[in-house]
Amino acid sequence: MKQTAKLFMVALIAGAVTLGGYKFFVESDTPTAYVTQNESSFIPTNYAGVNSAAINTDFTDAAERTVHAVVHVQNTTTNRRPSNMMEYFYGGGKSKPVVGSGSGVIISPDGYIVTNNHVIENAAQLQVTLNDNRTYNAELVGTDPKTDIALIKLDSNDEFPYVPFGDSNEIKIGEWVLAVGNPFNLTSTVTAGIVSAKARDLNEFDRNPQSFIQTDAAVNRGNSGGALVNTRGELVGINTAITSETGSYVGYSFAVPSNNARKVIEDIMEFGNVQRGILGISTINTKLAQRQGVDISEGVYIADIEKGSGADKGGLKKGDIIKNIDGYKVAKFSDLVGYLGSKRPDDVVDVTVVRNGNNKTIPVTLIKLETFTIEDTGLEIRNANRAQLKAFGVENGVVVSDTQSQDLAVLKGAIIVKVNDKDVSNIDDVKQIMRTGGFGEAVKLTFVDGNGQLNSYIFR
Incomplete structure (x- = not known):
């Protein structure tokens, strides 16, 4: 019995020594791995956390603030078609109404509307339909073809919903925006996108460059003159153009910045023209x-x-x-x-x-910026500076800053040195010569082009 007890004690001591040695010499050198969710190298696809605000942006408030102030603008023009050669040369013929349409944005409770110039151009009658299908006649207040902005006014004493102006200088690339308009003669339609670029010039060779906000919000025919708004429902642009080989939306749309549109319409209301x-x-x-x-x-x-x-x-x-x-x-x-x-x-x-x-x-x-349009020519001129005169090798003249006809577009940038064979050095010289001419008389303009060639054109 004593022998058995001794053996048991020896075995117990040996086991304890063995277990202690393992703990001390082996297990203490074995690293322990703790697996946590934070150390995972996989990125969750639900964007929970930092990006959730962008994904879950709620456009309903901005849309509700905007749709009732964006209107359908119907433009009726008159197209006269001569039926014989006498009518072709001396006027006459049957009048055929031609109807075009676009969008507009009510910007004041008394019914002032900003739209595109090309929406209301040559209008004989303007009719505006609101989102609740109320229809009003409207009158043209003024236009600015250079920025493609026009101001019209509803013929009514009612009070209307309107969109407040935002600061287009403060919008950022990547910011969410909504395009609101009336494409395809529908009631107000809302599409969403982001600001893709700012200060986008669609034609880098144009002597009168524009500066558009570019977005990827879907814009189609009929959206022209509609609103581009931020998520607070503030007007940051007037939708104006798309770039497309098909004529339909393919991912690029452009808007006149609201700061520029606002300045244009304020000038029209205060001065009757745009002060640049x-x-x-x-x-x-x-x-x-x-x-x-x-x-x-x-x-x-x-x-x-x-x-x-x-x-x-x-x-x-x-x-x-x-x-x-x-x-x-x-x-x-x-x-x-x-x-x-x-x-x-x-x-x-x-x-x-x-x-x-x-x-x-x-x-x-x-x-x-002082300009003058020479009557019956469709040419807009402004004073030339020293660098322009030197570049053309002339001592005097005025520069053609714009043309109303595409056929005369080659003259943009040319220097007019004479009007009716009289030297001109500035706009005032041209005005004086035009005032002394008789009504309906031909106008002779002498140009120097970019190659230094002297040419004369007679406009009748």
Whole structure:
């Protein structure tokens, strides 16, 4: 019995020693792995957490605030068709009404509506239908073909729902927006997208560049003049154009920024026309500046300064590169055009330029862009600066800034040196010559084109 007890005690001690040694020498060197959800290398596909706000954005409030203020605009024009040669040359023939349509946005409770100029162009009658199917006649208040903005007014004393203006300068690329309009003669239709780009110029070779907001919100025929709104239901743009080979929406739509549209309609209401403020500079594009040895990748290169302009008086210089205006980045010319499009003559802007490698901020008072359309020619002219005259090798003249006919588009940028064989140096000279001419008389204009060739055109 004693022997059995001894053996049991020996076995117990040996087991304890063995277990302790294992714990001390083996298990203490074995790493322990703790698997937690946070250490997973897999990314969940439900975007719960950081991205949930973007995915779950609620558009219902913005849509509700907007749809009743976006209207259908019907434009009736008269197309006269001659039935014989006498009517063709001397007028006459049967009148046929032609109906077009688009959208518009009520911007005040008393029924002012902003739309596109091309929606109401040549209208003999304007009729507006609201989202609740009420129909009103409307009258044209004013238009600005350059920005494709028009202002019309409902013929009624009723009070209407309207969309408040937002600040289009503050919208960001990637921000959600809604396009609201009346495509295909439907009642107000809402589509959603994001801001794809800002200050988009659809034609970089146009001498009157635009500065559009680009979105991927679906826009189709009939959406022209409709609202582009942010998620707060504020108007940030007027839907104007799409880029498409088929004529239907393919992913790109463009809107006039609300700041520019607002400025245009306020000018129309206050002055009857649009007051455009400019710096008084001439520029060349980035690629041309680079070929001339200028170190520039972003910004606007100043090729010349108009004498007596705000740029001249403020201290801007030829060779400066504009990088910033009033705190907004200027990466390309359309950035500058877009911002100045919301300003008026005599406004002061802070222009930040790079000069000799250093940043310099200069306050500049904007001057008025003065233009004049020569009657019966469809040519818009403005005063030419020294750089333009030098480039064409002439001492005097005015520059053709725009044409009303596509057939005359080749004359844009040309210098008119004579009107009716009389030298002209500015717009006032042209006005004086046109006033002394008789009604219906032919107008002879002498041009110098980009190749230095002198040509004369007679307009009857």
